[in-house]
Amino acid sequence: MSIEGEDPLFRSGRVNFGGVIKQINLAYVPEAKVGDYVLVHVGFAINTIDEEEANQVFEYLREMDELADLESNEAK
Amino acid sequence: MKFIDEYREPKAARRYAQAIRHITTRPWTIMEVCGGQTHAIVKFGVDELLPSEVTLVHGPGCPVCVTPVELIEKAIEIASTPGVVFCSFGDMLRVPGTSKDLLSVKAQGGDIRIVYSPLDALKVARENPRRQVVFFAVGFETTAPANAMAVYQAFQQGISNFSMLVAHVLVPPAMEAILSSPSNLVRGFLAAGHVCAVMGYSEYEPIARKYHVPIVVTGFEPLDILQGIYMTIRQLEEGRAEVENQYTRAVSRNGNQPAQELIKDVFQVVPRKWRGVGEIAASGLGLKPKFAAFDAETRFGVAHRIVEESSECISGSVLQGVKKPHDCPAFGAVCTPEHPLGATMVSNEGACAAYYRYRRVRLQDSATASQESES
Amino acid sequence: MKPEDMPEFYCPVPINQYASVMLAHGGGGKLMHELIESLFLPLFSNPSLAARHDGAVLEFGAHKLAFTTDSYVVHPIFFPGGDIGTLAVNGTINDLAMCGARPLYLSAGFILEEGLPMETLKRVVESMSRAASEAGVQLVTGDTKVVDRGKGDGIYINTAGIGIVQAGRSIAPAGVIPGDAVLLSGDIGRHGIAIMAVREGLAFESAIESDCAPVAEPVLALIEAGIEIHCLRDLTRGGLASALVEIAEAARIHVGIQEAAIPVREDVRGACEILGFDPLYVANEGRFVAFVPSRDTERALALMRSHPLGAGASLIGSVTRDPAGLVTMRSSIGASRIVDMLSGEQLPRIC
Numbered sequence: 001m002s003i004e005g006e007d008p009l010f011r012s013g014r015v016n017f018g019g020v021i022k023q024i025n026l027a028y029v030p031e032a033k034v035g036d037y038v039l040v041h042v043g044f045a046i047n048t049i050d051e052e053e054a055n056q057v058f059e060y061l062r063e064m065d066e067l068a069d070l071e072s073n074e075a076k
Numbered sequence: 077m078k079f080i081d082e083y084r085e086p087k088a089a090r091r092y093a094q095a096i097r098h099i100t101t102r103p104w105t106i107m108e109v110c111g112g113q114t115h116a117i118v119k120f121g122v123d124e125l126l127p128s129e130v131t132l133v134h135g136p137g138c139p140v141c142v143t144p145v146e147l148i149e150k151a152i153e154i155a156s157t158p159g160v161v162f163c164s165f166g167d168m169l170r171v172p173g174t175s176k177d178l179l180s181v182k183a184q185g186g187d188i189r190i191v192y193s194p195l196d197a198l199k200v201a202r203e204n205p206r207r208q209v210v211f212f213a214v215g216f217e218t219t220a221p222a223n224a225m226a227v228y229q230a231f232q233q234g235i236s237n238f239s240m241l242v243a244h245v246l247v248p249p250a251m252e253a254i255l256s257s258p259s260n261l262v263r264g265f266l267a268a269g270h271v272c273a274v275m276g277y278s279e280y281e282p283i284a285r286k287y288h289v290p291i292v293v294t295g296f297e298p299l300d301i302l303q304g305i306y307m308t309i310r311q312l313e314e315g316r317a318e319v320e321n322q323y324t325r326a327v328s329r330n331g332n333q334p335a336q337e338l339i340k341d342v343f344q345v346v347p348r349k350w351r352g353v354g355e356i357a358a359s360g361l362g363l364k365p366k367f368a369a370f371d372a373e374t375r376f377g378v379a380h381r382i383v384e385e386s387s388e389c390i391s392g393s394v395l396q397g398v399k400k401p402h403d404c405p406a407f408g409a410v411c412t413p414e415h416p417l418g419a420t421m422v423s424n425e426g427a428c429a430a431y432y433r434y435r436r437v438r439l440q441d442s443a444t445a446s447q448e449s450e451s
Numbered sequence: 452m453k454p455e456d457m458p459e460f461y462c463p464v465p466i467n468q469y470a471s472v473m474l475a476h477g478g479g480g481k482l483m484h485e486l487i488e489s490l491f492l493p494l495f496s497n498p499s500l501a502a503r504h505d506g507a508v509l510e511f512g513a514h515k516l517a518f519t520t521d522s523y524v525v526h527p528i529f530f531p532g533g534d535i536g537t538l539a540v541n542g543t544i545n546d547l548a549m550c551g552a553r554p555l556y557l558s559a560g561f562i563l564e565e566g567l568p569m570e571t572l573k574r575v576v577e578s579m580s581r582a583a584s585e586a587g588v589q590l591v592t593g594d595t596k597v598v599d600r601g602k603g604d605g606i607y608i609n610t611a612g613i614g615i616v617q618a619g620r621s622i623a624p625a626g627v628i629p630g631d632a633v634l635l636s637g638d639i640g641r642h643g644i645a646i647m648a649v650r651e652g653l654a655f656e657s658a659i660e661s662d663c664a665p666v667a668e669p670v671l672a673l674i675e676a677g678i679e680i681h682c683l684r685d686l687t688r689g690g691l692a693s694a695l696v697e698i699a700e701a702a703r704i705h706v707g708i709q710e711a712a713i714p715v716r717e718d719v720r721g722a723c724e725i726l727g728f729d730p731l732y733v734a735n736e737g738r739f740v741a742f743v744p745s746r747d748t749e750r751a752l753a754l755m756r757s758h759p760l761g762a763g764a765s766l767i768g769s770v771t772r773d774p775a776g777l778v779t780m781r782s783s784i785g786a787s788r789i790v791d792m793l794s795g796e797q798l799p800r801i802c
Contacts, residue, residue, distance in 0.1 A: 018721030025195065028216055028221055028335040037079055039273055039326045040523055040725075042165075043193025044222045047332055053324040057299050061088055064095050075142045080724070089784035119729075166727065183473050192726065194652065357464025369454045 015040060079325070083297030084120070084302045085176045092302035093125035096100065100129050101436045105261045106305060106313050107254070109247055110216075110268035111295045120298045131311065133262060136250050136350065143214055144349040147243050150172035150378045154210055154241060155170040155186045161204060163197035164212035194219075194226035194240075201230070201238035208371045216247055218270040220361060223306035227370050241371040244361035245348055248279050249270050253356055254284040255287040264308040266294040266301065266423060269323040274339075276331025288317040295323040342367055395412065479689030479734075480793035484697075494762065504623045504699045505549040507676065517552035519543060523608040528571065531645050533607060534759055536578035538736060541665045542796040544586050545685040548667040549739065551674055557583065558611045560594040564603035575606060586665040589613075599691030610782065620672045624701035626681040626731055631770040632748040633706060634646035636742045636755055637763035638714035639664070639691050643733035651726065652763045654800030664737030669758040678751050686735040689793065693732065694740055695778045696792040706778045708768030708790070725728040731780075732793055756792065 015024040015038060022043075026032055029045045038045035083401050107112060114134045117123055123132050136142045155162035169178045169188070171326040182188040187207075191197050194211050201209035213223040223240065230238045230302025247268060254260055267280060272293045280291045290311035294304030304322040311318060321327055332373070339361070363371045475482045484581065492500060499507035506519030523539045533541075539559065545552040560577065563572065583590055620626065642661040647653070673680055681704070684694040691713070699718050701705045715723075715730045723730050737760060748766055755761030767782075780789040 013411050016276060016721075017725050018335055019716075019718030020659075020721040020725060021723060022653060025222075026191075027225060027226065028332055028338075029335060035126045038271070041270055044225065046218070046270065046335060047326050049288055050532075054082075056324050057083065057303055058088065058324075060303060061091055061095075065091070065303060068095075068098075086782050086784050120782040120784050122784070125784070141646035179473060179475070180469060180471075183469070183471050222492045249789060 013045075032073070080297065083299040086443065089122075089125065089298055093308055096130065096302070096306050097127045099306070100127050100309055100311055101313060102104075102133065103129040103308055104263050105131045105133055106264045106266065106308055107133040107135040108266040108294070108301070109131065109251065110266075110271070111266065112270070113266060113301060116296050116298060116301060121301075122298050123224070126303070126305065129284070130305065132305075135262075135265075141366065142245055142250075142350045143168070143243060144170055144351045145173055145239075146349060146382065148177070150373060150381055150420075151178060151212055151241055152176055152181055153378055153381070154372060154376045155188055156184075157180045157208075159207055159334065161187045161189060161200055161207050161209045162212065163189050163191045163200060164210065167190075167216070168212055168214060180241070182390045194223050194449045195229070198226050198230055198235060198238055200311040201235050202233075205237055207237060208375075209238050210376075211238070211240045212243075214243045216243075216268065216271050217339075218268070220244055220339045220343065221274055221332070222238040224335075224338045227342050227367050228338060231367060231369055236369070239370050239375045240363070241277075242343075242362055243348070244343065245347070245350070246359055246361065248283060249356055249359035250350070251280075251283060252287075253353055253359075255283070255289065263288070263310055264289055266304045266308065267291050267319075269293060269295040269300065269327060272323070272331065273325045274332050274335050276329050277327065277337075278320060279317050284319050286319050289318050291319045293319070293321045293323050293327050318430055356370055416436050462486065462708065465588060473565050476791065477688075479687065479693050479729075484792070488660055495774045502623045502625065502696070503630050505546040506552070506612075508550050508552075508621065508623075515552075517547045517550035517614045517775070519546035519550075520609070520611040523610070524604060525646065526604055526607055526732070527646070527649050528533075528575065530649050530661055531658045532641070533663035533736070534575055534578050535606060536575040537582045537663050539589070539610050540579050540582035540586065541607040541663055542653065542666050543610040543738070544588060544665040548610050548665070548670040549622070549683040549685050550614070550616060550681065551622040551670070551680060552614030552616045553610055553671060554588050554614040554665075554667050555615045556589055556591045558592045558594075559590055559597070560609040562603055562607040562609070563595065564605050565597055565600040567605050572606065574786070575608075575756065582665070585769035586667065597778070617671060618680060618733075620679060622680050622683055624698045625680055627683065627698060627704055627742045628700040629704060629770050629772045630745055631681055631742045632745045632751075632766055633708060633768040634692065634737050634743060634748070634751055634755065635713065635765055635767045636741070637737075637762045638716050638719070638721040639686065639735055639738060640715055640723065640730040640733040640793070642736040643728075644719050644726075646734070647726060647728075650718070653722060654786075659716075659722065662735055662737035666737060666739050666760055666762050669755050669761040670739070672754050672758060673743075673751055676750070676754055678747050678754070679742070679744055680741055683739055685739040688734050688736060690730070690732040690740075692778070692790050693728075693792050696790065698740075698742070699778050700776045704773045705771045705774050705776070706768060707771060707787075708778065708780045710780055710782045712767045713767055713797065714765060731790065745769065 002047045012023050013026045013032070014021050024038070024040055025044045028060070029038055029048050032038060032045060032048050037049040039047045039049060050071070108117070117132065127131070148171055152163070154160060155178060165177065170192070171177060178188055182302050189200065194213065197209060197211035211226065215223070223244070227240060251265060254262060267277065277293050284291045292304045292307045294300055300322060305320055306322050311320070342364060343361040344364045346360050346362035347355050347357050348353050350359070350448050368374060473482065475488050477483060499509065506517045509516050509518055521539070521542050522535050523542065525535050525538055528535050541559065544554040573641055579590070641659055642663060645661040646661050648659060670683065680700060684698055686694050695708070697704050719730060723733065741751065752764050752766065755764035778789045779787050781787045
């Protein structure tokens with residue numbers, strides 16, 4: 001939501017968890033910008049979430065379904 | 077909440093479960109090595125959706141579970157020292173030592189504080205310059221960057237009243253210990269997503285090759301776990317043994333470089349004792365000599381305290397329906413719901429036992445269920 | 452199945468026998484219940500205590516009186532949505548309401564720590580006065596003690612309350628029968644999170660306030676409408692889970708609930724994720740569960756929803772005979788698990 005701090009080690013930001021805001025250390029995600037989603041563990045952001053990959057779980061399912069359809073079509 | 081709720085979607089969960097059922101032709105035993113994953117599996121009942129051929133074994137994935145008695149005793153000794161402020165994550169407070177836990181020390185007057193981050197402990201040190209502040213640094217590689225940062229900042233800012241009781245453990249050596257046992261039954265692993273977010277997953281590739289086991293880096297939400305299981309079984313059914321990444325939205329092969337660098341600056345690989353087992357070589361992290369001043373064991377003179385792992389765990393679990401923890405089987409054995417490795421649930425207070433009792437209830441006729449639930 | 456050469460990792464099951472009183476003994480969980488069962492109940496045994504309900508129902512000729520007592524030790528004294536005073540008044544009112552009684556009179560005993568600012572005390576007492584008059588109850592007797600600095604946490608309040616039972620049928624766990632519907636009066640977790648937020652310095656986009664409130668009105672409305680209430684329980688320490696487990700165990704029935712039906716606000720959920728808490732176990736102070744015959748479900752929900760305090764009322768589950776003594780919950784992905792009682796305070800889970 002907002003980022004402050006000059007020194008990379010002490011760089012921190014206000015992170016929003018569904019309406020709760022907490023100050024989180026961003027030293028390990030130097031590329032993070034306001035608006036990004038991050039994975040937080042014990043007060044530190046340990047990675048940014050790749051939004052494109054976020055759909056992968058559902059893409060995979062779709063592909064499986066398509067494959068299943070193909071297989072059942074072939075079987076006919 | 078975004079990036080959480082979507083991965084708890086019931087229809088998708090059922091479809092994954094169906095897909096797993098569809099490809100499974102033989103019994104497989106899969107281990108997951110993260111307390112968070114075990115928790116999600118129990119909380120959402122993921123294993124209930126799986127076909128009976130798939131057995132999920134809960135591995136040594138929670139620092140609570142693997143912290144040796146000796147370390148708890150050291151923690152208790154430090155925390156009982158007058159003037160010390162002992163900071164810890166909540167779930168460590170109820171892990172039993174030989175006769176007490178940290179909560180008992182608190183009841184007897186110890187200044188023990190629950191924190192959510194090692195930086196909170198550092199803050200306490202800053203605000204109380206005349207007190208010794210100790211942080212109980214347990215955890216796998218996921219927590220290491222945070223702990224490294226705390227020590228680094230303490231060093232940079234000269235916060236000399238701060239120290240850490242370090243008990244970091246590493247996942248790959250634990251996995252090798254399990255896999256190299258002659259009676260191991262585990263055929264596939266779900267690697268801990270958050271550990272890999274930090275460390276990447278290249279270090280699992282040699283393990284997959286050496287022991288011919290598929291390893292799938294998996295997230296923590298139910299859909300992540302189901303997809304991870306699917307990918308593992310697919311590999312098993314196809315005879316492959318590779319490292320795959322299910323948790324692509326947060327994990328890359330090389331992991332988080334800045335985090336790894338700071339870990340390397342502050343920590344070094346050391347032998348570590350694991351609860352009940354004893355020492356495994358190169359299985360933990362300890363402070364490098366440059367930061368040795370911040371090592372609580374040295375500062376409080378408890379470094380040479382040796383406590384033998386007793387062959388009997390402290391029980392007190394008649395309430396929870398678990399007989400003797402003795403009877404909890406080892407990793408790599410078939411850890412079925414009848415014999416869960418309950419430690420990861422200490423932080424959830426008997427949810428493991430609840431899970432266990434629930435299984436017994438389901439397997440019995442409802443006629444006898446009420447008798448079982450009373451025992 | 453334990454080969455000798457296997458590495459053996461042992462399960463550190465928590466201790467549950469302590470030589471001294473632990474915080475967990477006040478947590479609303481197993482340790483507290485054990486303390487009550489093994490120490491208190493045997494020494495004071497009588498039918499009222501044996502009912503194991505929030506208050507005692509006593510017969511005085513033609514009337515039934517409900518009688519309850521409570522102590523308030525909350526810290527911080529002031530929190531978003533209330534303070535120790537409003538808690539004391541509303542908590543007592545709610546215990547009486549859970550017996551199906553109209554709350555009438557309260558007593559209040561104050562244990563004050565030397566050094567407590569007068570201004571603080573004044574604010575608390577003013578809160579209590581407001582809460583009492585809003586709820587239509589009178590504080591009729593009280594007591595004040597002061598302890599040395601360092602021997603108290605600012606202020607402790609003990610209360611007792613009396614009300615007249617309005618319900619014809621006895622309202623207690625023993626009244627629950629298979630087939631009953633389990634209704635929850637609103638969203639859970641606000642009070643505990645409001646307190647934790649102050650303690651942990653969490654900020655919220657719009658502050659989470661405690662749900663501290665008197666729930667006598669919606670309850671009395673149910674009684675007046677002729678709904679046959681089998682049991683009531685207000686959710687306090689230990690949260691929704693503990694309340695349901697207590698009832699399931701006392702009544703020797705099974706309670707099955709649906710996770711998707713339990714209302715939790717988004718920001719409460721977010722705070723729980725950060726703090727490592729499960730909303731099921733977080734404290735509430737203005738919520739209750741009602742066990743009613745399933746045929747009365749719609750009517751009861753409509754009545755509850757017509758009150759501001761019951762606006763979020765929902766049907767969260769039902770009662771069956773077996774497995775007796777257990778509460779099970781169907782999770783959002785469709786699988787079930789046992790909801791157990793915690794042994795003590797919920798410890799924040801990190802890993």
